[in-house]
Amino acid sequence: MSLEFLDPAHWMNPLAWTTILAVIIAGFLLTWIPVMLIVERRGSAWMQRRSGPNRVGPWGLMQPMSDAIKMIFKEANIPRKAHKVLFVMAPALAVLPPFISMIVMPLGGSVNIGGTEYAFQAFNVNVGMLFFLSITSLHVYSVLTAGWASNNKFSLMGGLRASSQMISYEIAIGICIVSLVLTYGTLDLREIVKLQEHGSAFPVWGFILQPVAFIVLWICTFAETNRLPFDLPEGESELVAGYHTEYSGMTFGMFMLGEYTAMVASSAFLATLFLGGYNIPFVTEESLRQIFLDQGLSLTLASLITVALQFACLVAKIFFFMWVFVWVRWTLPRFRYDQLMDLGWKMLLPIGVANAIVTMVVTYFLKRGGL
Amino acid sequence: MMSSPTVLQWIIGLITLASAFLVILGRNPIVSAISLMATMFSTGLLYFSLGAHFIGVVQILIYAGAISVLIIFIVMLLDLRPIRVLIPGRAPVYALAALAGAAFFVAAMLSVLPLLKNVGALDMLGTATESSGQQPEEISMQLLSKYMIPFQATALLLLAAVMGVVVLGKKNMVSERITKGAKKP
Numbered sequence: 001m002s003l004e005f006l007d008p009a010h011w012m013n014p015l016a017w018t019t020i021l022a023v024i025i026a027g028f029l030l031t032w033i034p035v036m037l038i039v040e041r042r043g044s045a046w047m048q049r050r051s052g053p054n055r056v057g058p059w060g061l062m063q064p065m066s067d068a069i070k071m072i073f074k075e076a077n078i079p080r081k082a083h084k085v086l087f088v089m090a091p092a093l094a095v096l097p098p099f100i101s102m103i104v105m106p107l108g109g110s111v112n113i114g115g116t117e118y119a120f121q122a123f124n125v126n127v128g129m130l131f132f133l134s135i136t137s138l139h140v141y142s143v144l145t146a147g148w149a150s151n152n153k154f155s156l157m158g159g160l161r162a163s164s165q166m167i168s169y170e171i172a173i174g175i176c177i178v179s180l181v182l183t184y185g186t187l188d189l190r191e192i193v194k195l196q197e198h199g200s201a202f203p204v205w206g207f208i209l210q211p212v213a214f215i216v217l218w219i220c221t222f223a224e225t226n227r228l229p230f231d232l233p234e235g236e237s238e239l240v241a242g243y244h245t246e247y248s249g250m251t252f253g254m255f256m257l258g259e260y261t262a263m264v265a266s267s268a269f270l271a272t273l274f275l276g277g278y279n280i281p282f283v284t285e286e287s288l289r290q291i292f293l294d295q296g297l298s299l300t301l302a303s304l305i306t307v308a309l310q311f312a313c314l315v316a317k318i319f320f321f322m323w324v325f326v327w328v329r330w331t332l333p334r335f336r337y338d339q340l341m342d343l344g345w346k347m348l349l350p351i352g353v354a355n356a357i358v359t360m361v362v363t364y365f366l367k368r369g370g371l
Numbered sequence: 372m373m374s375s376p377t378v379l380q381w382i383i384g385l386i387t388l389a390s391a392f393l394v395i396l397g398r399n400p401i402v403s404a405i406s407l408m409a410t411m412f413s414t415g416l417l418y419f420s421l422g423a424h425f426i427g428v429v430q431i432l433i434y435a436g437a438i439s440v441l442i443i444f445i446v447m448l449l450d451l452r453p454i455r456v457l458i459p460g461r462a463p464v465y466a467l468a469a470l471a472g473a474a475f476f477v478a479a480m481l482s483v484l485p486l487l488k489n490v491g492a493l494d495m496l497g498t499a500t501e502s503s504g505q506q507p508e509e510i511s512m513q514l515l516s517k518y519m520i521p522f523q524a525t526a527l528l529l530l531a532a533v534m535g536v537v538v539l540g541k542k543n544m545v546s547e548r549i550t551k552g553a554k555k556p
Binding site: 140156 | 401412424425428429431432435436441443444447448507
């Protein structure tokens, strides 16, 4: 018996690597759900000077587990007058887009296995930025179909509100993307992260180069994920619970799962574009790998540890954005619907267009070699 | 070189066809609209499997992501009931529709078949999709140089359409003007 199979160089190929990455991405996104549940509930309690759920397990840490068990064993009721196929399909449509959109996200540098460099990214496409936006724009279908299939006026109102809100804010996102493409000169997310690698110098990340686009895109992310202060589709005081009024048990749980995974995917997108992605400040991938090589580790192990550290750095950046999501939710009140539309069309869109024009002029003169 | 379709392409193609059939066979307008979205999306996937990433992304972003949402939005606002009978017992109408469909199919095939026969053209298509590293740049260069005038003309056309919709939407304004105009002489 040989132990050859323990050495990944003997069996690693692109297909196996992509499969491993798919498992990692799915596990990564699902792990965020219980973490965010406890952060949201305990975090809100902390902000409002309450105790929050603190009875299940040590410091209430097992609360998400009991929540999940409760949801799975509750009856998933389907209203008699609902459109059955679409009613069941809508929660699935809520979960799918965040998982698909994460495949283009560069999660780390590359791992050297048997002399081949395997990029820590499931699908390296040269239009990654557009791919992410196109897949996340499909999220609106889950809300629309849920609202319509429930055969409930409140649900339909919630679905319509959500769709018009998402379409409006997607326009501002598109304008921000234009100025970003002009800044970086590429649509490739991996390339963008590489451009933000500055080694020992001060990390000049995207949010320093494009502060206005950063703020506008960040605000739009809140609207796209239907989080407060933009959660009018489920405004309790007007619409009971909006598009998921009729959903119970795990069908509702899947909407929640979709919301949190969408938040993670959007946070990863923001971190990749503006916070240097997986880059660790003040070290490059090569220098980090060299440190571990100097310790006498093999090339595979050294690159693996480097990628793990970079991935941890990306997770820290994502957590920053996730915490701000929670922070804003328990700080700001909900907008009125006309205020929401005014903010999207009369504030963010003109600011985005002005920013794009300024970026165009600056890029033109920089390319010519003199400002 | 163009190879024969892979298993994945067959599956995507079958999904595309099935959802396209559901668009015209579905009794419920909402189901039709959602299957139209599915058709657009799987067409985008087909482009992806051919290596044309940029075209695939644009297909999903614009057709599946934006236009289909508007169609579904409008259908939902209209609150259409499921259609029981398409056209009550008019055989000639069905025959005419079938004839028109067949004519359209033949015309589409006639425009595509020369491409399929011409191996050189196929090879060009293959290399164009394989060298997708420069795709967005190439397409934008073509749009802003060779096809500049059609590109701008399309924008003007869309603007005119939008203005037309606004004018039609403000029914009162139009009718008031017509009545005022009628009163003047």
